[in-house]
Amino acid sequence: MLKDELSQILDEASAEIKSQSANLLDFLEQIRIKYLGKKGKLTDILKKLGTLSAEERPAIGAFANEIKTKIEELIADKQKELSNANFTKKLAEEKIDITLPAKQREVGKRHPISQIILELEDIFIGMGFDIGRGPEIEYTYYNFDALNTPKNHPARDIQDTFYIKRDGEEIREDDIVLRTQTSSVQIRYMENNNKPPIRMIAPGRTARVDFDSTHSPIFHQIEGLVVDKNIMLIDLKETLEAVFKSLFGEDTEIRLRPHYFPFTEPSVEVDYKCFRCGGSDDSCPLCKGEGWIEMLGAGMVHPKVLAGCGIDPMVYTGFAFGMGLDRLAMMKYSIDDIRNLFENDIRFLRQF
Numbered sequence: 001m002l003k004d005e006l007s008q009i010l011d012e013a014s015a016e017i018k019s020q021s022a023n024l025l026d027f028l029e030q031i032r033i034k035y036l037g038k039k040g041k042l043t044d045i046l047k048k049l050g051t052l053s054a055e056e057r058p059a060i061g062a063f064a065n066e067i068k069t070k071i072e073e074l075i076a077d078k079q080k081e082l083s084n085a086n087f088t089k090k091l092a093e094e095k096i097d098i099t100l101p102a103k104q105r106e107v108g109k110r111h112p113i114s115q116i117i118l119e120l121e122d123i124f125i126g127m128g129f130d131i132g133r134g135p136e137i138e139y140t141y142y143n144f145d146a147l148n149t150p151k152n153h154p155a156r157d158i159q160d161t162f163y164i165k166r167d168g169e170e171i172r173e174d175d176i177v178l179r180t181q182t183s184s185v186q187i188r189y190m191e192n193n194n195k196p197p198i199r200m201i202a203p204g205r206t207a208r209v210d211f212d213s214t215h216s217p218i219f220h221q222i223e224g225l226v227v228d229k230n231i232m233l234i235d236l237k238e239t240l241e242a243v244f245k246s247l248f249g250e251d252t253e254i255r256l257r258p259h260y261f262p263f264t265e266p267s268v269e270v271d272y273k274c275f276r277c278g279g280s281d282d283s284c285p286l287c288k289g290e291g292w293i294e295m296l297g298a299g300m301v302h303p304k305v306l307a308g309c310g311i312d313p314m315v316y317t318g319f320a321f322g323m324g325l326d327r328l329a330m331m332k333y334s335i336d337d338i339r340n341l342f343e344n345d346i347r348f349l350r351q352f
Contacts (some may be wrong), residue, residue, distance in 0.1 A: 006042075006064055009042055013074065014074055015057075017075060036071060042067065042071070053145070100335060101320065110351045111341075111352075112333055112341060113326065115352065117222070117325060119124065124201045124243070129224070134182065134188050134204070135178070135179070136178060140177055142180050142184040146305065161177050161178075162177060164176040179206050182221045185223065186225045190309035190328070198225060199225075200225050203221070203325065204221070204226075216338050219324060223320065223321070224320060227318030227319045231318050241336065244272060247287045250274075254273070255271050256271075259298055261299055263301055265299065265303075266299055269296075270294075270295050274290075275286035277289070287338065297320070297321070298319065326338050329341065333351075333352060
């Protein structure tokens, strides 16, 4: 009988809807099509209503609609169950634990080199100096020739200087270099119609072929230049004393020793008295018991350098100096290895 067939369809559909396979929405849609679609099992039975008598047809038709409604309700309930399960799973996967501490964004600090540069710039600006800038990739004319450093000077050896090849050519004497000193900025400054009186400093990055605990192939310098009438060596000493006392305190002592640089005459080395032992400890890691630490080179500007920049050396004199900012930072912050300044270790940098 059709009524029995309809009841069997309900049982089959109910079993499939409750099965494990029906835990997917796509499979549930396949069940709906299988029983309620245009070619579904229920539709096939309804096509047989025409074979029934006029008395049986209304009752079987009503029972068929009831079966259809029950299957639709079973499918709807299963769909709701699956949707809720998927939503719960998604919430579990994307949940935010509000009890966890928030991610902290650290506030950065200036690098020790940047700190020493800014401090020195403030000191020199307060003394009436300008700040000069120049390219880090420099012509050898500005890096050597204009500074009275001839082609046969050891500083121009390819083993000591980073030369840059052009168009695959071999190293040539007129080639380009990574500047070995910011003295090149002094030449550019004087050539750029900056006539005496001149008071300028040139902080910046430089490069030489050297690497150990106290030397780095990339390092920082600050060069200074003063040109005016009647400038003497005592003016250099007093200027440097004022700078070092501002950096390290009023008890700071410096001394000048004779030396040689091709771009100054006379030339001096400037030493800073060891603040740790003052020369009383032979095992002092800073001065090795000598009591003094070499800090910079300086001297009176060579007349050839002035003349090459269009300044009459018979009228004007001047002094120049250059100091390593990395070494200054090491002294000021008691850093024992220059490589710490370039390794970007946040644990080290946090100290400053």
